[in-house]
Amino acid sequence: MSFLLTAAQMRANEARAMNSGAVKSIDLMERAGQGVVDAILSRWPEMSGTSGRALILCGPGNNGGDGFVVARLLHDRGWNVDVRLFGEIAKLPPDARTNCDRWLKRGTIISWQTQPKGWGNVQLIDPVDEHQTPPDWSPVPVADPWQYTLIVDALFGIGLSRPLDFKEGFSAHLPECDLRDEPARPKVVAIDIPSGLNSDTGHVPEDADALWADLTVTFNAMKPGHVLADGPFYCGHTVIEDIGLKNGENIARLIEAPSFFLSKTTGHKFGYGHALILSGNKGKCGASRMSARAALRVGAGLVTLGCPEDALAENAAHLDAIMLEVINDATSLTNYLKDDRLNAIGLGPALGTSDREKAIVATVLDANRATVLDADALTLIARNEDLFARLHPRCVLTPHGGEFARLFPDLAEDLKNGASKIEVTQQAAHKANCSILLKGADTVIASPDGQTSVHAAAYDRAAPWLATAGSGDVLSGLITGCLARGADPHQAAETGAWLHTEAALAFGPGLIAEDLPDQIPQVLRSLGA
Ligand SMILES: NC(=O)C1=CN([C@@H]2O[C@H](COP(=O)(O)OP(=O)(O)OC[C@H]3O[C@@H](n4cnc5c(N)ncnc54)[C@H](O)[C@@H]3O)[C@@H](O)[C@H]2O)[C@@H](O)CC1
Ligand SMILES: Nc1ncnc2c1ncn2[C@@H]1O[C@H](COP(=O)(O)OP(=O)(O)O)[C@@H](O)[C@H]1O
Ligand SMILES: [K+]
Known part of the structure; x- marks a missing residue:
């Protein structure tokens, strides 16, 4: 039987596992990133035989941390990987920071962030110096998404706390959604949930934006946002990777084929109502x-x-x-x-x-x-x-x-x-x-x-x-x-x-x-x- 978990229930599962000492959060992040890579290679086996070019879009929280793991694992498979970070390295949470540092031993990061008040359009800065505010917000061109085999959305997961606004530069890294059927475009993979989609409701608020994906890889169980409202449209196809957390409370079960009471065996018509x-x-x-x-x-x-x-x-x-x-x-x-x-x-x-x-x-x-x-x-x-x-x-x-x-x-x-x-x-x-x-x-x-x-x-x-x-x-x-x-x-x-x-x-x-x-x-x- 499958169940749906809210963000709070997923966090509770994680907290229970941490408190019992069953697993470390850094190990969960590693399993999550490995699960994403496994799901990608299983969905598109042709990607396992050869190395391609990937763009990993990391956000400022642990969803971004999963993204750094994916970047490292793909790099170690021989992929050519570019990483962009929305936010600052210095402000990453601890596990994401650890995985960012592991990535920095292999490659660089181009960072962009919300412009300070009074600035015009979003500026991209390259590269981020983690110890000091960059002296100059020099614009960096947005990467052309069409040069990639794979684009990974690791911007925001279950921690999305306010509506996403494309003015902050998120969508510039993806081909237009209308080109979903175009065979030559890169595959788009969302970690946990496409950024901008509310994982508890499947809503994208009016006037807000969300990224779209061909494949969404979530952990342990689906969240309501994968199946309700706009969710399936943005998720494309959703798979669940087991990262070893035990599920506690859930908000709903997901209906699957009935396994009982539909057959007729013996008896009179009145026995069937x-x-x-x-x-x-x-x-x-x-x-x-x-x-x-x-x-x-x-x-x-x-x-x-x-x-x-x-x-x-x-x-x-x-x-x-x-x-x-x-x-x-x-x-x-x-x-x-x-x-x-x-x-x-x-x-x-x-x-x-x-x-x-x-x-x-x-x-x-x-x-x-x-x-x-x-x-x-x-x-x-x-x-x-x-x-x-x-x-x-x-x-x-x-x-x-x-x-x-x-x-x-x-x-x-x-x-x-x-x-x-x-x-x-x-x-x-x-x-x-x-x-x-x-x-x-x-x-x-x-x-x-x-x-x-x-x-x-x-x-x-x-x-x-x-x-x-x-x-x-x-x-x-x-x-x-x-x-x-x-x-x-x-x-x-x-x-x-x-x-x-x-x-x-x-x-x-x-x-x-x-x-x-x-x-x-x-x-x-x-x-x-
Ligand atoms: N059990 C778990 O909960 C696990 C979680 N993992 C990953 O961790 C993610 C959750 O991590 P977090 O709680 O750090 O949350 P997120 O990484 O999803 O997002 C939180 C960060 O995004 C910022 N933010 C939220 N909405 C924004 C918006 N609209 N515009 C700009 N910034 C915004 C917040 O200020 C915060 O910095 C999951 O989705 C999953 O990918 C995995 O590593 C494995 C286990
Ligand atoms: N796009 C859709 N995908 C799946 N199920 C749908 C879709 N549109 C409608 N349905 C289902 O079809 C049924 C339509 O019921 P209803 O709106 O009461 O129509 P009617 O009154 O004409 O019978 C509901 O069970 C609804 O869940
Ligand atoms: K995401």
């Missing part, structure tokens, strides 16, 4: 049918679509294996729910938002069954405090960003202002007293018992084809089906999110929402279900 999906009036029920189909495909033993009488003929024309039940109003729903084999309910897609549906949502919540609330059901809950107050821990809410803002306006504002998507989802789960799945390529799931997970449809699992009308309806059906099969709400949301993306990957370009449920058999087979 009976899901009820509720729909609205005729002409608008397509979304609920897709949801029902997804619930059946994921293996619910039975699925019934409950709809008003006027929608019966339309639904009957489309459905075979899915059963139909007339649910005109809250009273007919109450009667139908007397069958306690109905163990999971999904509602919202194509439900409607009139008084009929408001009463239906109230009835469903009062029934205290495992329930997924999506789309129109979320709109009704956002509008009616009495519905919000009825939410309970067997519910899963599946809002997209707009629905989340209607349900939790304050938290949505925090998110807009740079708060962590993980933290706002945790707070929402606490407020609503139920599981919340906040959608996106970075889907976050939090439950009131504190469980938190992130599903990243990123890197090798990027599935942009999911940005298509109705794909969310299928997701709610998948989760309802998992609930019917006996998963708890958090587990059902995790499994639904993973299957949803996997189904999109199995289909690929041209995907429309209807295609998703029919990819599920192939996905289940690949899991050995």
